[in-house]
Amino acid sequence: MTKYVIIGGEAAGMSAAMQIVRNDSDAEITTLEAGGIYSYAQCGLPYVIGGAVEKTDHLIARDVETFRDRYGIDARTYHTVTNVDAKAKEVHGTCGDEQTPFTVSYDRLLIASGVRPRIPNWPGTELTGVHKVKTIPDIHEITDDLSGVTDAAVIGGGYVGLEMAENLREIGVNVHMIERNNRLAKMFDEDMSAHIHEEAKAHGIGLRLNEQVESLTDDGSGRVQSVQTNQGEVPAQLVIVATGAVPNTEFLEGTGVTMTDRGAVRVNAYMETNVDGIYAAGDCATQYHRIKEKDDHIPLGTHANKQGRIAGLNMIGSPATFKGIVGTAILRFHNLTLARTGLSEAEARQLNFPFETVVNKSTDIAGYFEDSHPLHVKLVYHSGNGMLLGGQVIGEKGADKRIDVLATALFHRMDIDDLKDLDLAYAPPFNGVWDPIQQTARRRK
Incomplete structure (x- = not known):
């Protein structure tokens, strides 16, 4: 045995x-x-x-x-x-x-x-109302703590931070997102993050970018009342710390x-x-x-x-191998779907890949349909051999379908021109005659 x-x-x-x-x-x-x-x-x-x-x-x-x-x-x-x-x-x-x-x-x-969630060593993290998001008991603690909360601070603009900001806003809480970098969602490139910022503002989420948290302040009873940053005070009776793991x-x-x-x-x-x-x-x-x-x-x-x-x-002695990842991720942020796979422009630069990018605004289905929605597509590719390096897709509908096509293309080491030859499903209620990722690939210099 x-x-x-x-x-x-x-x-x-x-x-x-x-x-x-x-x-x-x-x-x-x-x-x-x-x-x-x-x-x-x-x-x-x-x-x-x-x-x-x-x-x-x-x-x-x-x-x-x-x-x-x-x-x-x-x-x-x-x-x-x-x-x-x-x-x-x-x-x-x-x-x-x-x-x-x-x-x-x-x-x-x-x-x-x-x-486990990474909790920085800020004064005040032990106060009532300061939470992390990792386990079911964590969620129970947050729900038990929501009574009387009018303002919440979400520290961190990554996946968990965005999802928590959305869901707190859904129940009527005023949400302030505090991010030490110059933008939310650094897994996306800056030009794509702009769409995320627009969505946050459209839903009444306050953005505090380029701000460093210094401490969490006490209301005198042991409960948090605000977050002190290097640029001022952010009111919050509830704080979500989403600063990585x-x-x-x-x-x-x-x-x-x-x-x-x-x-x-x-x-x-x-x-x-x-x-x-x-x-x-x-x-x-x-x-x-x-x-x-x-x-x-x-x-x-x-x-x-x-x-x-x-x-x-x-x-148990039954050989199998893990084939690897290509860096695919997706999340919802209010009305937008945010999807990415492969390398971002920033990652390609950090790895010293010679690269080019192409960006295109299309629609999720045939543009003449009344319920079509804008779809923003960005492709990153090797400037020498054209190999696809990554993709980002943001829109209200259709991003999930496109990112899975790109993830499959990346897994099989396709180049950007190969995307134009894919036999993708078409009917006006579902797509344009040229899929948005194909339209984007055709814009290659």
Whole structure:
């Protein structure tokens, strides 16, 4: 009997566990989850605030009892791992409120411990009303804390910040977004971010760009009342800190497992680390970027589920490889869909790719239809050989379809001229005779 231990009970960890269950009838599987909930859709959390998702229970794919009773997994909750002894093949930690020590031995170990929100060391982050967004309990705390809130500050203009700003605005809260850079959504290029700024202003969201947070101030009762920046005071009885994430990998110190300078575990295509018997997958691990041709760290649920499945197969001796990512992401921001894949102009420049860009404003369907909507498309391509490097699409409708075409093209190393030859679906209610990405490709110099 092989002993499998998995640290982390969410996307990557339980995807791996299910592969082991289905393919190794003699497996002894122990999963160690620091929280109390297994297998939930983290990406759906902001939409509970706005009401698009009725309650957090709807985000749980399988509860812990299902893993225990139906699949025979020793699925433990409130088990925090503190260190791994790679020589003895043991995992050590504490469990419960009493922090009772535990030790679990393994033959094969998967690190699927995810990431946690990065909370800067600002004075006042301990005040009531200051929140992060990562777990179901986080959302419960926010909803319980909304009574009487008229103004909220969202610190950070990335994915989580934008989604939380939208959903707080949906329930009538005045929202102020504070971003230390000169624009929101730095994963998009500056010319594309302008559309995001317009949308924010159209929905009454205050933008505080190029501002550094200095502290969070107390109203005298222990509750936050404002955010102090280097340019003034922002009123807020509720603060969402969305300033990035940090891998949960401190417990690997001393194991010899190789990590990036930011703490993500380096893995090969088989999800193996450099230490025999230890695998890693999901948000705490690296992903090979097919366009950059090097390891990257882009923590998303899509990668976590794929990497977890592949890790589980390799742990049972059924070889499978992770084919890599191309950097695809999408989110809704009020009436706009924001989508990107591959390299932005800024990333191409940072990697010293010789590149050109082409931008086009089109419509999501045939332009003569009354319900057509503007669609903004930007393509980044290699100026030497024309290879497609990336794309960004923003509009009210149709961005999702186009970004998936571009992601597929990137995966298969197509060049910008190949886009013009694609046999894409056409009928006036669905598209123009030339798809917007083809129209954009045709504008190449």
